[in-house]
Amino acid sequence: MSHRRETLVLEYPAHELSGRPSPEQWLETFHARLKERGLKSTAQRDEIAKAFYRMGRHVSAEELYGEVKQSNSHVGYATIYRTLKLLKECELVSERHFDEGQARYEVFGERHHDHFICERCGRIIEFESTQIERLQQAIAHEIGATLTRHKVELYGFCRDCRGTENK
Amino acid sequence: MSHRRETLVLEYPAHELSGRPSPEQWLETFHARLKERGLKSTAQRDEIAKAFYRMGRHVSAEELYGEVKQSNSHVGYATIYRTLKLLKECELVSERHFDEGQARYEVFGERHHDHFICERCGRIIEFESTQIERLQQAIAHEIGATLTRHKVELYGFCRDCRGTENK
DNA sequence: CTAGTTGCAAATGTTTTGCACAAAC
């Protein structure tokens, strides 16, 4: 009996993302979903979407605002938030609330994964676990509930920050 | 080989809480921890702590403020927040951030449990799973991290709200 | 007495909204 891999740790730098559509495909999908909803494509929406995609994972509205400002100094915070909301509605982005004040956003529709967050350096490591997925379904079944989504977050000290806790 | 129970669903109404100290014990502990820290016990702190304890689980600052106002109309929001922060520091209360804007608080130090949150009616069901606990440790080990805390949240439709999704 | 606590109002940080002007379809 083969030993199937149940847990997979994924830690990619922003420039090395797997399982993603190309930026062009992604933007096209955005345009299509906007059209479906009778909404318009605009230069700002494209800029924001592209900047977001380029930045990789776990981006805050503030960070995105900063990035977009670099190329186009004339976007307002409001448009950032409005576009992020749109991208959520178009199911291209998902919103996460880690234990900070602000929300973070990531490209949606990749394989489901969960997060480890280092409490010292803020590093976020992603992982997938089919066992955890299965267990969650089992628990939902026991409760008598239907699951729409779920969230597993581990907090602690990462490899590099272990042993520096008391510094 | 016996079939050990791995998952336990806990759903208590506020008036039927298990594994808790008595309100008096709890308040005494609060007093003791304040003293340790060179801080004072006051009428307000007691009132807030008692109201909190009485209200049961998953209380927001707003709800607690409302409750305290009933008996003593002269507490400010600031004192609610300051006392909640104190209770956290005294490890008598823990703070949770579900996917709402506001934080929710619960009595700390009971057995670790996780939450299912119904997206229709807001009901929160707690459960414990030793398997999930073990898996999380295994994942932390694989990442090379030390875990300080973790969080599992399931979202969906509860028993009573299933089938009413499209109403 | 004196350090710690309170209530208020004002400040904060994040996100949302109203509105007049501008741009897409």
Next chain:
DNA sequence: GTTTGTGCAAAACATTTGCAACTAG
């Protein structure tokens, strides 16, 4: 030409803080 989108400033929230008056130890 409508309808939708934008930028700005103001509003809306949840939470925190400064400060003068107050109170527990």
